[in-house]
Amino acid sequence: MNIVPIVNTNDAVVPPAEPNSDLQGVISVKDNDSLAARLAVEMKTDLLIVLSDVEGLFDSPPGSDDAKLIDIFYPGDQQSVTFGTKSRVGMGGMEAKVKAALWALQGGTSVVIANGTHPKVSGHVITDIVEGKKVGTFFSEVKPAGPTVEQQGEMARSGGRMLATLEPEQRAEIIHHLADLLTDQRDEILLANKKDLEEAEGRLAAPLLKRLSLSTSKLNSLAIGLRQIAASSQDSVGRVLRRTRIAKNLELEQVTVPIGVLLVIFESRPDCLPQVAALAIASGNGLLLKGGKEATHSNRILHLLAQEALSIHGVKEAIQLVNTREEVEDLCRLDKMIDLIIPRGSSQLVRDIQKAAKGIPVMGHSEGICHMYVDSEASVDKVTRLVRDSKCEYPAACNALETLLIHRDLLRTPLFDQIIDMLRVEQVKIHAGPKFASYLTFSPSEVKSLRTEYGDLELCIEVVDSVQEAIDHIHKYGSSHTDVIVTENEKAAEFFLQHVDSACVFWNASTRFSDGYRFGLGAEVGISTSRIHARGPVGLEGLLTTKWLLRGQDHVVSDFSEHGSLKYLHENLPVPQRNTN
């Protein structure tokens, strides 16, 4: 690729030159923009990069209330741009750049106008542009059919706001309708899915193909899940959490409201789409969906069905499927448009998103390094059962056991032998922590790191001297996900429950209970190891925030001042209790 980067200093004086007669239109080379365009076309370069001290081309003079950066500019859009004249660098300068860019485009050279002084993405503006990242304004001949991602964000915002003002029954109706469509339109869905599978054949490994594939039974159980979400949605938006009488006829209410616009990023599994759509509908949030490329056909039809269901109450646009050129990391930067990002997929995906999402909160967990501490007073009968369930039932889950901490007094006891025997039978590979290894004559391979999530039939065993040492170990090497104590000593158990600083802390129960469904939260949104907003297994509530409503008559604060006529009452008023099942 030939690339000509031009830094426009706005002060170079370039003598006029003859226009290139091969091209329609005339470009008189009177500044370095037109010179660059001319040069780029002459050299038949693929891309001309014009670096300036503004971000790119805006639809109104930058700094004005409505000014938005134009991501892709098409020659036909020229009339939609107003050029100001008062800017410091001169919008005339931008007009000249646009003229030069359009001329170059006509000559077969694509153009990007971007800021060279404060590179936005990685600090390397030219590399970013060449890698196709969303930087500055890209001049293109081809106008894609659909809306831009910014337009989709606005549609999701306003559609979501309409969704939020529906009655809970109406939102439930939409979800039920979507559940019906999943079974009614089964043939079309499976046909689209078949296309995806055919295209993926040979390119994806068998487990990934399995994740990608839909079936009648998958669709049926998906529909059942959606109906459960509909049921639990009744009590979500608009729930009163707190009521206070501030003064006579001045009442304050804190109510639950949707967060706003969610971005859900999911990998190959297309069954994620209806499920996430139902969660967004139940909680009244606008939704941007970004699915994996391998599921394009499946996602397209599932999204159409979601919109069909939404349209029964006129809120079709609340859910948008992003199909534009933006990569996931571009979307993660749209902090004015997106209020919360939820990655659904591998822990690698979550880690990548957490890294990319500067300024937007991400709900999820990238690691589940769960511990079980077997106390000196643990019951022989319980330990083996609990360890087996925690490690072997589904070792790939984030709530599976990774490190077993054993009190030193238990070494070389029948209980210890029983655990080891069970692990052998279950074919669990044992790694030894440094202290454990030092106690053994012949030890299993020593761990590389005590901070490992095996996600498989592997387990680290380490020895500790006390509950306190177990807690210290968990704080140092854990991921604050789920940690368990096994003991018959209630005092030790309560000490552990109070002191371990993790999202879930259990006594004599399997780590695997750490799950929204098992916790009885209804629809499961995910598990969060963040300490802000939602923590641990998250139900629909994790998709809600609150607002304060104050109803007065003509109340002003100056009446409550030191010498004013009124006094604050601040009486807590009763709130309706949460529905019990």
Place this chain on the structure above:
Amino acid sequence: MNIVPIVNTNDAVVPPAEPNSDLQGVISVKDNDSLAARLAVEMKTDLLIVLSDVEGLFDSPPGSDDAKLIDIFYPGDQQSVTFGTKSRVGMGGMEAKVKAALWALQGGTSVVIANGTHPKVSGHVITDIVEGKKVGTFFSEVKPAGPTVEQQGEMARSGGRMLATLEPEQRAEIIHHLADLLTDQRDEILLANKKDLEEAEGRLAAPLLKRLSLSTSKLNSLAIGLRQIAASSQDSVGRVLRRTRIAKNLELEQVTVPIGVLLVIFESRPDCLPQVAALAIASGNGLLLKGGKEATHSNRILHLLAQEALSIHGVKEAIQLVNTREEVEDLCRLDKMIDLIIPRGSSQLVRDIQKAAKGIPVMGHSEGICHMYVDSEASVDKVTRLVRDSKCEYPAACNALETLLIHRDLLRTPLFDQIIDMLRVEQVKIHAGPKFASYLTFSPSEVKSLRTEYGDLELCIEVVDSVQEAIDHIHKYGSSHTDVIVTENEKAAEFFLQHVDSACVFWNASTRFSDGYRFGLGAEVGISTSRIHARGPVGLEGLLTTKWLLRGQDHVVSDFSEHGSLKYLHENLPVPQRNTN
């Protein structure tokens, strides 16, 4: 300043050279590190920058569980570093670099070893280092007396965890003791404050000096405020929010716990320190404090008093005052150490912190563009009162009115004239929105932006045609802080309350009620316009998160599988109601 940046490629072969005999010790130039050191000392440069492909010098081989980047390295610390040998780039290479760096340091040249391939801060590693930003490992002769900020973070974390496990009464006791100390040690505090004031004299403007200055009455009211915080702290940590019976003898509890470590950044006002300390103590959080340089003496003594109070229950280290070389933006990057940042100061400070704090949530509001919509059915008597209180009572507050939206039908009515007359009397400067201007023959100056926070006796007036248009205007130009409708029409009011997507939405009440104290939240932490975690006025609850405690007997999930012996009960159990005042 002379700077020699050296990019170490690890493959350059440099012939040995004679050591510089002026220096103690011998350096044999056998690689480009030693060559660079030699050259830098010969040229008497101030700083030698060695760029490598690792972040700098770690105290253990990078990648091992405990490896930490050494921020500042002192010659005396050499024994505390273990050099690995197996790393891809060769830790021998790092050993050589350290040797060269120490040699250069002895020769009077400071050294930074940093990563040149993935610059961490702004993307410009050399600029960052020259500007004194915290990048890589800095080699210095002088060892500062206090702990590093990383050590302070660890102390705050473990001290906070101890604080969290105290009884609520013990935390309240600490706060009461701090309140006592503020009055008992008044003379020492005022003496320290006098030093700050003397040093600031002539360098700070009068209003800033006023903010900096403490007085007996300020200390007294501070002590009263602290006792209020102590009172409201009783019901914060450890409150049960939810209880569920999952199965027989398997009970789940969701309880409030502290967030972890807070970083509070405050500007000149030293009275912030005891207040924030009390909030952290009440909520059981560890705390890092970063105050303004101009208040150094005052902050130091106030911090000592906070630690004195904490030590009555052995948790002195839970609150740390950061005095190291780190700038605010360096602290904002310590995402593994800090769970929440709270800026207390100007909206500019909040904006700067929000920008700098990548990856750590920030609680605060950078803008308060509050609206009042005067409906066509507004009561004449109420409007003037409400507008005056909202705009004129304290115009610098974030909850003061900035934009008055008036229904078109009210133009040229007595009500309209009454509002304008009142604003004239109160000397409020009026700016006209574009539609309002177009209705008038002689209009006030047209606004530059409808998105302006005046923070002064200035106000924008705009005309709207309906409640819906008022809502659209607020969504487009507002900051989701506080917005009010004035009307006698209950239906219009409820529509406005439900549809406006702001933290606080009021009916016939002044914008100025948007405040933690006025809302009856007890201790006020701040006002948040974030949509995640806490929203609107935030009390102590904003400093809390939750954890899940599960108490079982020997419960495993496989017993609950399809063919298992147990079924989930998921019974909601009653929770204690919130204390009423």
